[in-house]
Amino acid sequence: MSLKEKFTSISPAEFFKRNPELAGFSNPARAMYQALRELVENALDATDVHEILPSLKVIIERTNQEKEIYRLTVEDNGIGIPPHVVPDAFGRVLYSSKYVLRQTRGMYGLGVKAAVLYSQMYQDKPIEIVTAPINSKRTYFFKLKIDVTKNEPIIYERGSVFNEAGTHGTAVSMYILGDWMRAKSRIYEYIKRTYIITPYAEFYFKDPEGNVIFYPRLTTKIPPPPKEVKPHPYGVDIELLKNMISRQKDEMTVREFLIKEFQGVGEKTAQSVVELAGLDPDKKVKKLSDEQLSKLVDAMKNFPDFRSPSPEPLSIIGSDLIELGLRQSFNPEYVGAVTRRPKAYQGHPFIVEVGLAYGGDIQPSEEPTVLRYANKIPLIYDEKSDVIWKVVEEIDWKRYGIEEEQIPLVVMVHLCSTKVPYKSAGKESIADVEEIEKEIRNGIMEASRSLKTFISEKRKGEETRKRLLTYLKYIPEISRSLSIFMADGKKDVASKIQEELKNKLMDLVITRLNIKEQDLELFKSYKVEEL
Ligand SMILES: Nc1ncnc2c1ncn2[C@@H]1O[C@H](COP(=O)(O)OP(=O)(O)OP(=O)(O)O)[C@@H](O)[C@H]1O
DSSP states (O other), X not given: OOOOOOOOOOOHHHXXXXXXXXXXXXXXXXXXXXXXXXXXXXXXXXTGGGTOOOEEEEEEEEEETTTTEEEEEEEOOSOOOOGGGHHHHXXXXXXXXXXXXXXXXXXXXXXXXHHHHHHHHHOOOOEEEEEEOTTOSEEEEEEEEEETTTTEEEEEXXXXXXXXXXXXXXXXXXXXXXXXXXXXXXXXXXXXXXXXXXXXXXXXXXXXXXXXXXXXXXXXXXXXXXXXXXXXXXXXXXXXXXXXHHTSOXXXXXXXXXXXXXXXXXXXXXXXXXXXXXXXXTSBGGGOOHHHHHHHHHHHHHOTTOOOXXXXXXXXXXXXXXXXXXXXXXXXXXXXXXXOOOEEETTEEEEEEEEEEESTTOOOBSSOEEEEEETTEEEOSOGGGSXXXXXXXXXXXXXXXOOOSSBOEEEEEEEEESSOOBSSTTOOOBOOOHHHHHHHHHHHHXXXXXXXXXXXXXXXXXXXXXXXXXXXXXXXXXXXXXXXXXXXXXHHHHHHHXXXXXXXXXXXXXXXXXXXXXXXXXXXXXXXXXX
């Protein structure tokens, strides 16, 4: 037996090829769903973040009858991809345009590459990309795989044609081993939930059984896009600071560095932070020792008077679009939504939005249906390990007037942040961060108060209405008595008067109470025997 261990190093591509479940590719059903998600999310990031109303085409076809190999295609009308970056964007793990402080669905630079790695493990066809950047005279196409050992793209085919129609956007097709029957409900759910939160998008979806669904655009109002910002001083660590300093000019002082590179730091704040760190404000930042850097980070973390992180890099959906999406998808009796004020955790800004839909066509069940979203991505798997679920579970709905054992309620929570604390690279559940948890709870409570008002008003209205409706049953008797009095003993006249009085009184009450067809039926059932 050898006591010597053998040390080697592997590339990031090799790592994710060996551990596909870390990125959500744990079995064929899940992988099919995950690959589709990565393509759809990239397509949406290429559109709404750039104020383009998204039009997406999603097609899944079965291409092999022996093995369950499917071709997934997602086509968008986004900004396209510059041809020189296409090979790396699709063939180099941890390569991204989203490593900036701005809210996007993507953040790791991994998603589509993890899908390519999974794809090439079980079949031999490369990924196909066709893209036309905005204002490009040409449309470019590529076929590529990933060299797993080197973490590099291997290009099989590339070329370009004249972009005659002057269109822009990207179409990506990939072949993967899937399991449609087991993935089907999740994929449909994913598309439906994406549509709820992006009612300004249109989706064409064709499944491998040939079924086609078209989700039309419900509005042309698009949420204001996120803006890129500088880091907040609370969010720094020594490594980040070193990295930022390495890009500065030699003559830059500590004070100038703080003002130039961080958000919300002016002359006065910079001076105070440097003093707190016990440093000379005019010292050249590149000359700081490790110990001084550590002191500076401590001061930045402990300085009490920074402004809160700017919400500018965030892009909320807004209560009107949330309500629109929920109304369209659930046809509820009540819908309401709130967008909370920006908050921050560890220097990262975040905003929580909550939508509630109640009654109407919502299927009652023991627990409310929870729709979880992070940066406009619906989270479908791992529901029970998510902080949103944890908070919803703790809410006592009876306090908000929901008395039923079976609740017809949908609770939608959207967290947007420049850094969503996902539990894994597969982005399916959000970790319990105290500040976020508290804000989700406050958001649900705020939204629930309006629901409570609605329910109690509805109940009061129903009771008043019921009472008034019961009065209707006295109309025949009142008409009969009055008619005898008015007809002065003439029987044939009396019955005519009685009929007229009855109709008039009925009309009067029906108009006053604004009684609808179905309530009239109810009234008929109250009618008492004529004396
Ligand atoms: N349809 C598309 N349109 C425009 N750019 C795209 C498209 N698909 C991919 N890209 C580019 O390729 C890059 C890599 O995508 P990838 O899915 O690997 O990572 P990501 O979206 O940046 O992050 P994450 O791993 O969190 O999804 C993106 O950052 C984007 O710049």
